[in-house]
Amino acid sequence: MNPLYVIFTLCIFTAVILSAWFLSNHLFSVFGKRKSRLDRIFDPVDNLLFKLGGVDPKKEMTWKEYFLNLLILNVFQAALAFVILNFQLYLPLNPQGFPDVRWDLALNTVMSIASNTNLQHYAGESTLSYLSQMMGITFLQFTSAASGLSAAVAIFRGFSGKYGGIGNFYSDFVRSLTRVLIPLSLVASVVLVGLGVPQSLNGYLLVKTVEGSSQMLQIGPVASMTSIMQIGTNGGGYFGANSAYPFENPSPISNWFEIFLMMLIPTSVPFLFGKMVGNRKEGSTVLISAYAIYAMNLIAAFAVVTTLGQGMEVRFGAFSSVFWTVTTTAFTTGSVNASLYAFNQIVITAAFLGMMIQSVPGGVGVGTMYMIMYIVITIFIVGLMAGRTPEYLGAKITPRDVKLALIAFLQHPVLILIPTAIAFSTGAAAAAGAGNNPEGFITIFYEFTSAAANNGSDFLGTAGNTAFFNISTAAVMWLGRFIPIALMLSISGSMSSRIRNPSPGLHTDNLTFAAILVVSILLLAVLTFFPFLVIGPVLAYLEGHVNGF
């Protein structure tokens, strides 16, 4: 490969990591509740929102209160968005006059966006009104990212033991929006418009082309969604073709800017973790472990040459398309800038691994949360081997912690494999066009892996718009989203008041532990999923379908 590509990749990583480090200082002042010069601007805004919401942001919550408020808020938000989609014909800002969205598709859509998944069984440009794109989709993309970030900082507080509890959900939620996600998205939106992403409420434009045929230019509030969909690792696009569609991603520059946006917060949160637990090296260990596996995935994906082919956009070329696909699954964003059918089985396997592990580095907030889950399991295994009491950050890891962490780990394969089996045994897979062959298996296996990992990239697309897949993936997405958050909050809640041992037996803030963690994550993922990768991408590869299907 041309060395320029390697240099370019290193430049991107450097830019992301430096920016993420600076952002983590800001995040620390927002969630570590330190005074900041920005308070003079943001405090009045936050206080107004707390007043309108009728909440007391200073009230300390137990983990159960924190979780239930998060869950109920998410239910109400999804319900409001459902009403917007289901009655869009009778609501304003529908210049194309799109009919109401059928209930099962509307249900799948709002549960998909609210769970930070953004699996899309619809093509937005021909299904959703402007109001639905704004108050249905963009709205939930903000709030799901804010929910993930809130859960993560609450978990960090408990694990650190320095905050006297895990905090107040509404305080974290509102601050995530006003001080992090909205300012970042505002800047990113304006940059994206400058790079050619439309932002307009004037309705689609019918034009006569050079040779006189009719063409519809589907302009709308695209930039205001494209920014948060990448920053919030949501991934659900304005258009069915997602970030392959030129209005969502017009040029190579916009392409790399969007890759930067999706990497930014997930790279920043491990730094924040280190600062919140009072030892920056704990954060670097998490980040190095995550990037090590991400880098392995990238190198594997580039081991086989991918050539510019069908299903890829010319302006991005093969390199950017492969880079995007590995990154969007490693960061569980799920936006796509090329059809998944364009890629060879090694790229697809790398994509699967990102979604199976969920923390390399994973989505906004929850990526680091999953990393802490792996750390708890790893420390338990290492403790067994060394015959020591397992400890993390000076606190004992109890049998209950390990049990909850293991349930959080095991819910993932359960939510993927059982629905996949049901889809094939009931004929639902065949009805959506997936045959009893490796390609058909990959299609359905990928669908539920993506749903459970809250990723959102998929092979099915609008073919998944059947009652079976709308309802089954909706359930998988919500269980896969909220079960691990509840379990990790529970561990964190009990950790928050635990006695700390100032001189721990096992050091978790160095490269040796990072290496142990990486091996342990790979072993857990491989032991769990290997048989299914064999009958999917590996078998397809052996059958000679090297390049795509």
Add this chain to the structure above:
Amino acid sequence: MKIPEKFSAPLRMALVSMVLCGLLFPVVVTGIAEVAFPYQSVGEQATLGNHTVGSYLIAQEFNASVFFHPRNDSASGVDPDITISDAYSQIPGISNATGLSSAILMNTVDKFVQYTMISFGTEYMNVLKVNLYLINTYPGIYSHYVSG
């Protein structure tokens, strides 16, 4: 009916966040976009004479053999670009149909080269930009093929 206290805070917060993120945010971005980037915010529209004939970002169909043609397959289905090698392969046909020499057409293509990695990588060009350039530069040849 009175809403139980447990549900009133999340319900009110859901409504507040919907208005903030789903209405205020996109409307403010639209306002800024229309003032700061009037050309980009409405889709980089291409004009011929005084008429809008499409967007540089969205491929349009060309049937006449005097034009460069976009590809039909691709992820988005409206890929506005072709690789330079694809463009070169179309040159003999266009040269035959227009009488323009291959050298002139190659020079034209070279003027519009872009790179997939911003400054390196695969060379490509925007089909509509090149075709509009040809129409404006050689009106005697092309006016016949352009719709009124």
